[in-house]
Amino acid sequence: MPESGEGLKANLNIASGAKPLSVKDMEAIARKIRCHIIAMTGKAGSGHPGGSLSAVEIVTALYFGLLRHNPKDPHWPDRDRFILSKGHAAPLLYAALAECGYFPVEELSTLRQINSRLQGHTDRILTPGVEVSTGSLGQGLSFAVGVALAGRLNLQAYRVYVLLGDGECDEGQVWEAAMAASHFKVDNLVAIVDNNGLQIDGWNRDVMNLEPFNKKWQAFGWQVIDVDGNNLSELISAFNQAKSVKGQPTVVIAHTIKGKGVSFMENKVDFHGTAPTPAEVEIALKGLE
């Protein structure tokens, strides 16, 4: 199905010009998003910086490189969908949405405060650009399968991207959905696993071993692509490669570093669900300059 003129226009909205953003431009945006995550969670005094930072490149590549969407019309029916199944990475999604223009960047400082549109975990009704309320893990992939099926039924060309945590894959529902996606042959669906290796109680391999992870997805009938999940070029090429996969869904296993970009947070499980102190915010922001 050809891209609609409207779709192209929407894409240009994001690219702010005829040319798509260069990887270098996207790196700059990724840095900005990291700063937002630190500032937001620092101000809120709670939240999940670690798993937000690990997936910054994934979300940046999608919102600033891949997705056809229109911040002025969040419900545009032909938009590509991004579904944040790991709802605790809400600060990351909010930062990206604000940078796209879904709502003012200044609003990011209201995260987790009373009467804010930016809830601790995503809320579809309150926040423009959020596709489904998440925060109870394991549910986003099922939702994404439904959205993908609707696109096929409606003869719409949109693509569906859903971001899962690796720890989230402990949930049985993820594998119910994985089975259904391949059974229904939804090839307009791409799952991305933020494979940072850590969950609240420790390393995945110690808490609940997921290995052989790739083989599991393969056995469930998925096309599997492994990438360095903190490398924008690799991500973009994986997402483009997924477009040519027919008759089966694709999963991008994005090998990432939890807390990526902030030296004292990298690979530290303590920053899964703990906000940086004001002093740590200062150090982190300096490091990101």
Next chain:
Amino acid sequence: MSPEVSLREAYGHALVEMGKENPDIVVLDADLSKSTMTQYFAKEFPGRFFDCGIAEQNMMGIAAGLAASGKIPFASSFAVFVPGRCFDQIRMSIAYSRFNVKLVVTHGGISVGEDGVSNQSVEDLSLICSLPGLTVIVPADAIEAVQAVKAVAAYEGPCYVRLCRPKLPLVNDNDYHFNLGRAVTMRQGKDVTIIAIGTMVVAALEAANGLQQEGIDCGVLNMSTLKPLDEAAIIQVATSCGAIVTAEEHLEHGGLGSIVAQVVARHRPVPMEFVAIKDTYAESGKAGELLQKYGLTAKDIKQAVHTVLKRKLSASAT
């Protein structure tokens, strides 16, 4: 007694009829299409039917996703496997996210029969009514079931419709008109009113007839929409009768009785009695045997009416 008609069959055929008129209607099931009767839709519209296999939680998410892109998904399974097994999925992906998903469940209550406790649903109304934003309907016969299903298709928002396994006598005429959110006065009475849902409406009518022989003027209200609740109808009968009996095929805790009692306590306190399953699980047996053993017959309702009238009398004497 009027002929007995299956609510599930009526639902299955209504889906086909609606499917012909509205291409956005899609149906999901979890390997029970031959029991929920979504099989008719599956045969007629295979491209719009999704058998999710024995994975109800996943079915809830897929239904939400379909709704998110403009489809009107009807997802069916047994009552016990929907709010029970999928509570968090319904809460997050459907209710809190406010998606237009229609959950139509069959095999509500203990009249499921021989399959026993694992397949009987006695907690589902308590669970589902606790979720903000859901509309909850328990039809009393096949005529009301068809109309309720059509009403929820036309309504924008998440809905839960609870059907039973056995056939039921018709309690409504063919010209009956279902109004979402409105209780149905089946019978006026000035001494006491029985407020009933689902399978218990026919039992309530039978009880009221019997009580008439004893000189008791007994009204019957079919509270088929449990949520949003027709509070005005409850306050009206509390005021006019001064005594209420509720009757439901559900645990006493958290179902119709609790919901009505809250309104009565707040607006018009009058004596109430509750015909429901007492804090217990049932067992295998024939539907009729189970309803008898667990106190869900016209006779039990009559007894409850006598009890509540005694309390009403002693209250007015003091």
